[in-house]
Amino acid sequence: xPSPSIIHDSARFGLTIERLxxxxxxxxxxxxxxxxxxxQTGGVQLAERLHQRLQQLGHPSLPYGKLDITxxxxxxxxxxxxxxxxxxxxxxxxxxxxxxxxxxxxxxGRTTVSALTALNHYGRPAQVELLVLVDRxxxxxxxxxxxxxxxxxxTLHDEYVEVQWQELDGxxxxxxxxx
Amino acid sequence: xxxxxxxxxxxxxxxxxxxxxxxxxxxxxxxxxxxxxxRPIKKVPSLRDITVANLFFENSTRTRISFELAEKRLSADTxxxxxxxxxxxxxETLLDTxxxxxxxxxxxxxxxxxxxxxxxxxxxxxxxxxxNAGDGTxxxxxxxxxxxxxxxxxxxxxxxxxxxxxxxxIKHSRVALxxxxxxxxxxxxxxxxxxxxxxxxxxxxxxxxxxxNVDESLAWCDVANVLRIQLERQDTKxxxxxxxxxxxxxxxxxxxxxxxxxxxxxxxxxINRGVExxxxxADSEHSIILEQVENGVAVRMAVxxxxxxxxxxxxxxxx
Numbered sequence: 001x002p003s004p005s006i007i008h009d010s011a012r013f014g015l016t017i018e019r020l021x022x023x024x025x026x027x028x029x030x031x032x033x034x035x036x037x038x039x040q041t042g043g044v045q046l047a048e049r050l051h052q053r054l055q056q057l058g059h060p061s062l063p064y065g066k067l068d069i070t071x072x073x074x075x076x077x078x079x080x081x082x083x084x085x086x087x088x089x090x091x092x093x094x095x096x097x098x099x100x101x102x103x104x105x106x107x108x109g110r111t112t113v114s115a116l117t118a119l120n121h122y123g124r125p126a127q128v129e130l131l132v133l134v135d136r137x138x139x140x141x142x143x144x145x146x147x148x149x150x151x152x153x154x155t156l157h158d159e160y161v162e163v164q165w166q167e168l169d170g171x172x173x174x175x176x177x178x179x
Numbered sequence: 180x181x182x183x184x185x186x187x188x189x190x191x192x193x194x195x196x197x198x199x200x201x202x203x204x205x206x207x208x209x210x211x212x213x214x215x216x217x218r219p220i221k222k223v224p225s226l227r228d229i230t231v232a233n234l235f236f237e238n239s240t241r242t243r244i245s246f247e248l249a250e251k252r253l254s255a256d257t258x259x260x261x262x263x264x265x266x267x268x269x270x271e272t273l274l275d276t277x278x279x280x281x282x283x284x285x286x287x288x289x290x291x292x293x294x295x296x297x298x299x300x301x302x303x304x305x306x307x308x309x310x311n312a313g314d315g316t317x318x319x320x321x322x323x324x325x326x327x328x329x330x331x332x333x334x335x336x337x338x339x340x341x342x343x344x345x346x347x348x349i350k351h352s353r354v355a356l357x358x359x360x361x362x363x364x365x366x367x368x369x370x371x372x373x374x375x376x377x378x379x380x381x382x383x384x385x386x387x388x389x390x391x392n393v394d395e396s397l398a399w400c401d402v403a404n405v406l407r408i409q410l411e412r413q414d415t416k417x418x419x420x421x422x423x424x425x426x427x428x429x430x431x432x433x434x435x436x437x438x439x440x441x442x443x444x445x446x447x448x449x450i451n452r453g454v455e456x457x458x459x460x461a462d463s464e465h466s467i468i469l470e471q472v473e474n475g476v477a478v479r480m481a482v483x484x485x486x487x488x489x490x491x492x493x494x495x496x497x498x
Contacts, residue, residue, distance in 0.1 A: 068211065070211070071211075071212075071215065071223035071224070071225045071253075071484070072223060072224060072225070073225075074224075076225060076488060077228075077487060077488055077490060083184065083185065083485075083488050084184060084207075084208075085208060085211035085212075086211070087211065087214070088211070088214055088215075117224070118223075120220075121218055121219065121220040121222070121223075122218070122219065122220075123219070
């Protein structure tokens, strides 16, 4: 197997997080009716990073939750999807709120669709926006698009994008792997 | 990040046939389902392409409702069957009954049957995932799993080294056997306590302590799992009278009040109040009997979900 290539190193990674936070502030102002929800597991890492930085930028009371979509996947019996569930932690109502749904990589769009279904079980949001760190273009199988994207990458079918995190993997970086 | 795991078995026929990792996986998955059943909308679409037949050849209230609720919470289609109102009364065999139901394209079978081993017989004959909801006096695996889940919650998450005592009618209890296997797999110390007539002669060979002294056993244990006196299974007189049983082997208020430490009180139900346990004890602050019922739905959802995950969809079946 060829060694993975780094398509986004630690320095640029930090800049991307910063830009995404500034973009959110530009769109949501004081976040009065907004909440941030990370999709387990990669989306939660990203959402936590965004939440921390937004707090530093003067938005300490932005509600933040974690959403697990394992039980909502349409492929859990085809050995493609994850089987092991993670915690869902949404201790606020999403009813009539502007929800920023956060995921690390947008690929086929199926994870996002499952997350939208799961989110509806916590109320009816006024609006749902999608924020992703990596948008794998030209690989969508459903009509899903990101409202906020860190980077866009063009990949081949047998390639795999992996986001690594300082706290889990020892470095903030995005890798492109060939299977 | 947790790695994706699967059950090592295609059926849940008994705790004896599960690995310790299987038990841990079921209990960990149940924790996430408990969160699901406490949401405003208590339903997930995981099993929307699965049909489950609930076959009850013996009476059941709690287990049948619990399974049915678990199936509905997972969006499965369900077929309910009870022997009392079926063609079994006309002389149909178990295999014919089940094959007829399977011909209706059923994927999973939840069965309670009076004959120990009925589930093993079926598992060797049909292509469906089978869950044992009780077979005679043999096993009742999902009850043991929900008991273990409830105990873990009550004692702080880990049963290793914890002292669990099962009180009462061990001889006729499928719950006792499943509990013993389950708790031992989780590293707990297990003791059984009751009158000699209701404790099997060689139960010590399973690695459990045996005691006939309720007061001493209560003082020893962290959790007391009290079993029902099964009057319907007793064709011989095993105890002189219910009143005498209560006096010598029941968890009475006086006995529990004498304890110098709190003991978690459990009972799989239905309760014979005033026989194996006094009302004041069953309804006390240390009792988690109703939590057991709630946890039962979450644990059964986990079992159904994990077994369904092993069944490939038609789309990915090998040609």
